[in-house]
Amino acid sequence: MGRSVAEITLAHPVEAAPTAADFTLIQRDLPDTPPQGMLHVRLLWLGLDPYLGPRIRGRHMGEPRPVPGGPLPGEGVCQVLASAVEGFKPGDHVVTEAGWAEEAMVSAETVRRIDPSLGLTAHLGLLGMPGVTAWAGITQLAKVQAGDVLCINAAAGVVAGTAGQIAKAAGARVIGIAGGPDKCRLALEQYGFDACVDYRQEGWQQQLADLSKEAGGFSIHFENVGASMLQVALPLLRPYARVVLCGLAEHYGAGTPAMINAGMIMFKRATVHGLIVYDFIPRRAEWVEMARPLIASGALREANDVAVGLQAAPAQLEKVVRGQSNGRALVRVAGDAV
Numbered sequence: 158m159g160r161s162v163a164e165i166t167l168a169h170p171v172e173a174a175p176t177a178a179d180f181t182l183i184q185r186d187l188p189d190t191p192p193q194g195m196l197h198v199r200l201l202w203l204g205l206d207p208y209l210g211p212r213i214r215g216r217h218m219g220e221p222r223p224v225p226g227g228p229l230p231g232e233g234v235c236q237v238l239a240s241a242v243e244g245f246k247p248g249d250h251v252v253t254e255a256g257w258a259e260e261a262m263v264s265a266e267t268v269r270r271i272d273p274s275l276g277l278t279a280h281l282g283l284l285g286m287p288g289v290t291a292w293a294g295i296t297q298l299a300k301v302q303a304g305d306v307l308c309i310n311a312a313a314g315v316v317a318g319t320a321g322q323i324a325k326a327a328g329a330r331v332i333g334i335a336g337g338p339d340k341c342r343l344a345l346e347q348y349g350f351d352a353c354v355d356y357r358q359e360g361w362q363q364q365l366a367d368l369s370k371e372a373g374g375f376s377i378h379f380e381n382v383g384a385s386m387l388q389v390a391l392p393l394l395r396p397y398a399r400v401v402l403c404g405l406a407e408h409y410g411a412g413t414p415a416m417i418n419a420g421m422i423m424f425k426r427a428t429v430h431g432l433i434v435y436d437f438i439p440r441r442a443e444w445v446e447m448a449r450p451l452i453a454s455g456a457l458r459e460a461n462d463v464a465v466g467l468q469a470a471p472a473q474l475e476k477v478v479r480g481q482s483n484g485r486a487l488v489r490v491a492g493d494a495v
Contacts, residue, residue, distance in 0.1 A: 336355065
């Protein structure tokens with residue numbers, strides 16, 4: 158007979174930054190047992206990332222655009238309820254894109270088995286795509302060393318927070334930029350940044366310049382926002398600094414190109430790296446092994462912004478694309494998820 162489960166999907170095609178009104182709740186029928194090669198899973202935690210804004214509009218890395226009534230993208234931590242695949246059993250925990258649904262049938266080829274002892278939510282943040290992004294940018298591209306001074310914006314976000322903590326563990330000094338006192342407090346108290354500048358406060362640019370001068374210039378700049386922030390940071394670099402272009406969040410909604418001051422880059426003799434995390438996903442295990450002792454020692458900590466219940470997911474994504482989330486944006490879908 159099958160069963161019916163709740164799922165959030167698009168109500169209509171989305172052309173601008175998504176809002177909660179762009180989504181609708183439906184019921185989807187599932188078979189009683191998973192077909193061969195499939196797993197029946199229930200969604201415990203759903204992770205929501207800034208890239209989902211352009212992804213939903215069909216403007217992210219050539220990935221397919223979600224259609225109204227179809228499954229939505231976004232990784233989640235799931236628990237296996239039933240398996241038609243050797244090696245998986247009920248109770249196993251996996252990460253996969255299962256849609257924004259209470260339960261789903263997913264191919265075993267699309268799941269990543271996880272170690273729940275490290276914390277379920279960590280596999281969507283510290284150890285998930287955001288963590289791999291931070292690790293790749295800081296250790297593989299910027300090649301952080303003791304004595305470096307890192308400037309990083311969107312400092313309350315999981316990518317920046319993880320990147321800063323990796324840099325701190327390597328012996329670097331970390332200066333964050335964030336919007337509002339709560340976000341700066343998170344960067345300082347939870348992530349352990351050395352300083353954080355609130356860009357919503359008058360005089361913030363001078364404050365950042367003073368911090369740069371005190372440090373002899375920034376040796377690494379990690380960009381998550383876009384041109385408006387990058388143009389402030391470039392003059393504050395040391396000669397031969399490294400710049401990592403990780404995200405361009407301010408350009409995702411409007412679709413305007415992010416212009417770069419090539420003359421200042423040349424003057425600073427800076428090296429600029431573009432970061433596409435998909436290049437490093439096959440090396441995730443390297444990051445997980447590096448992160449294990451950091452998590453155990455408390456040198457690597459997560460901060461989550463949690464909404465409760467599947468129906469809260471649209472409003473939570475709207476917060477993300479507006480830059481209003483404080484920490485890793487998650488939805489606790491299952492009431493017993495820990």
